[in-house]
Amino acid sequence: MEIPVAAQTLLNRLPKGVTRRLESVLERLPVVGDLVRAEKKKVSDSMKASIRKHRPTELAFSELPETGVATEMLLGTLRELSAREAPMWRDGKVSGGVYHGDERHLAFLNEVYALYSQANPLHADVWPSVARFEADLVAFTAKLMGGDAKLENDEQVVCGTLSSGGTESIMLAMKAARDLMRTRKGITRGNIVAPASAHPAFDKAAHTLGLEIRRVEVQDDGRADVEAMKAAVDGNTIVMVGSAVSFPHGVLDPIETLSELAYEKGLLFHTDACLGGFILAFAADAGFPVPRFDFSLRGVTSMSADTHKFGYAAKGTSVVLYRGRALRRAQYFTTPEWSGGLYVTPGFAGSRPGALIAQAWATMVSLGREGYVRHTKSVLETARTIRRGIEAIPELKVIGDPLWVIAFRSEQVDVYRVLDEMAKRGWSLNGLQSPPAVHLCVTLRHTQPGVAETFLSDLRASVEAVRGTPPSKDGMAPVYGLASSLPFKGVVSDLLSAYVDALYDA
Numbered sequence: 001m002e003i004p005v006a007a008q009t010l011l012n013r014l015p016k017g018v019t020r021r022l023e024s025v026l027e028r029l030p031v032v033g034d035l036v037r038a039e040k041k042k043v044s045d046s047m048k049a050s051i052r053k054h055r056p057t058e059l060a061f062s063e064l065p066e067t068g069v070a071t072e073m074l075l076g077t078l079r080e081l082s083a084r085e086a087p088m089w090r091d092g093k094v095s096g097g098v099y100h101g102d103e104r105h106l107a108f109l110n111e112v113y114a115l116y117s118q119a120n121p122l123h124a125d126v127w128p129s130v131a132r133f134e135a136d137l138v139a140f141t142a143k144l145m146g147g148d149a150k151l152e153n154d155e156q157v158v159c160g161t162l163s164s165g166g167t168e169s170i171m172l173a174m175k176a177a178r179d180l181m182r183t184r185k186g187i188t189r190g191n192i193v194a195p196a197s198a199h200p201a202f203d204k205a206a207h208t209l210g211l212e213i214r215r216v217e218v219q220d221d222g223r224a225d226v227e228a229m230k231a232a233v234d235g236n237t238i239v240m241v242g243s244a245v246s247f248p249h250g251v252l253d254p255i256e257t258l259s260e261l262a263y264e265k266g267l268l269f270h271t272d273a274c275l276g277g278f279i280l281a282f283a284a285d286a287g288f289p290v291p292r293f294d295f296s297l298r299g300v301t302s303m304s305a306d307t308h309k310f311g312y313a314a315k316g317t318s319v320v321l322y323r324g325r326a327l328r329r330a331q332y333f334t335t336p337e338w339s340g341g342l343y344v345t346p347g348f349a350g351s352r353p354g355a356l357i358a359q360a361w362a363t364m365v366s367l368g369r370e371g372y373v374r375h376t377k378s379v380l381e382t383a384r385t386i387r388r389g390i391e392a393i394p395e396l397k398v399i400g401d402p403l404w405v406i407a408f409r410s411e412q413v414d415v416y417r418v419l420d421e422m423a424k425r426g427w428s429l430n431g432l433q434s435p436p437a438v439h440l441c442v443t444l445r446h447t448q449p450g451v452a453e454t455f456l457s458d459l460r461a462s463v464e465a466v467r468g469t470p471p472s473k474d475g476m477a478p479v480y481g482l483a484s485s486l487p488f489k490g491v492v493s494d495l496l497s498a499y500v501d502a503l504y505d506a
């Protein structure tokens with residue numbers, strides 16, 4: 001079904017709620033509804049088939065085996081499977097994903113994990129060392145992010161908790177903002193003002209916590225537009241958001257101006273440093289000075305920084321920080337009347353993996369400041385080489401002024417086809433939209449000898465390959481093309497959910 005461009009543009013401009021209603025009305029019409037359902041089924045079946053094709057078949061059971069499989073055999077198979085999957089991330093072909101990955105570092109983390117595999121910080125009396133590791137991680141990170149966890153002043157002390165990852169840190173910070181602003185200002189239907197580039201975790205938080213999110217278009221360089229952010233604030237705004245750096249284009253929002261604006265308006269301000277915190281904190285010492293983004297700015301009231309990204313720990317930890325104990329208190333959950341006893345948790349989870357806390361602590365302590373500066377220098381230097389190489393390709397244009405997450409777009413070639421060509425050469429890069437673009441998040445994996453050079457020569461070859469050849473029906477190009485041309489985003493959301501269904505049901 002072809003929709004004329006003018007009608008599509010109009011539909012794309014309609015508020016989300018209106019298009020959703022229109023969509024559900026259309027889906028209820030007998031013929032249109034059948035057509036849409038048939039198309040969705042086709043796409044969902046083909047997703048399932050593709051997932052099945054890539055699923056390993058070793059030790060695949062349709063239900064719990066009646067008798068246990070011998071551990072030696074299990075271990076043998078697991079070794080084979082993980083060894084088969086390792087080359088892609090180990091050899092630096094993946095954007096982001098694995099941030100350290102050095103063999104000796106991983107062996108060390110595994111040893112620490114093994115020592116604490118049974119630990120659960122819910123039982124602080126049983127594992128007091130884990131409780132201390134957790135407090136240390138928060139205090140180390142607070143200091144790195146321009147705060148001081150030892151300050152006596154309850155209003156100004158930078159404190160926080162550990163969480164399971166960037167998304168949980170952001171959701172917790174938004175929950176704390178909601179609850180504090182409800183008590184302090186009586187705001188019951190609060191909103192979050194965030195740049196369009198901020199991570200979807202803010203949408204998830206708003207959706208889950210009954211808040212409204214106001215997404216504000218960013219400038220052409222990918223950075224938040226201060227005037228537009230200001231215009232989006234009203235009497236129900238509880239918190240403003242900026243990224244340091246943003247996931248799509250790896251750029252630093254004007255945090256100094258935005259946080260000052262929030263301060264003057266009596267709002268909270270969250271710096272999302274999930275991706276950037278553990279690089280930016282060491283960038284100046286590595287020879288790459290950056291603007292301020294942290295608690296050294298008086299308007300910044302909360303931050304998220306992921307130990308499981310450039311903190312180089314295994315997946316499963318992040319730090320959420322607050323200016324003042326009252327904001328952190330607003331994050332906690334307490335139940336004084338439960339028949340199971342007195343209950344309190346700092347975050348969303350109940351039981352938590354103490355082993356992940358121990359290995360995150362061991363990572364930070366084993367690297368020390370010197371280790372982080374050394375790694376930051378190596379990531380930023382490699383990224384500079386890659387950025388210059390991309391800029392030298394006439395068909396590609398780097399978005400904004402990024403340091404290590406480098407996004408490029410093109411007016412001459414279909415950038416999603418370049419993404420597909422790179423995939424054929426073994427690369428797993430990220431496709432972006434509005435505008436169509438692709439990014440590479442440089443990690444320590446890309447600092448290995450020859451990786452940057454291979455990336456650039458593969459990129460040149462990929463651009464060459466798409467120039468003057470007709471588009472194919474496979475790969476990501478048609479998917480992104482379809483997603484951006486569909487006026488009804490509900491259909492796209494449905495297909496995304498169908499993808500998750502397929503992962504479980506295939």
Ligand SMILES: Cc1ncc(COP(=O)(O)O)c(C=O)c1O
Nearest residue numbers: 165166167199245246247274275
């Ligand atoms: C800027 C930013 N914020 C938040 C997140 C969410 O982190 P996680 O995937 O650990 O939940 C990411 C993830 O890439 C990110 O880049």
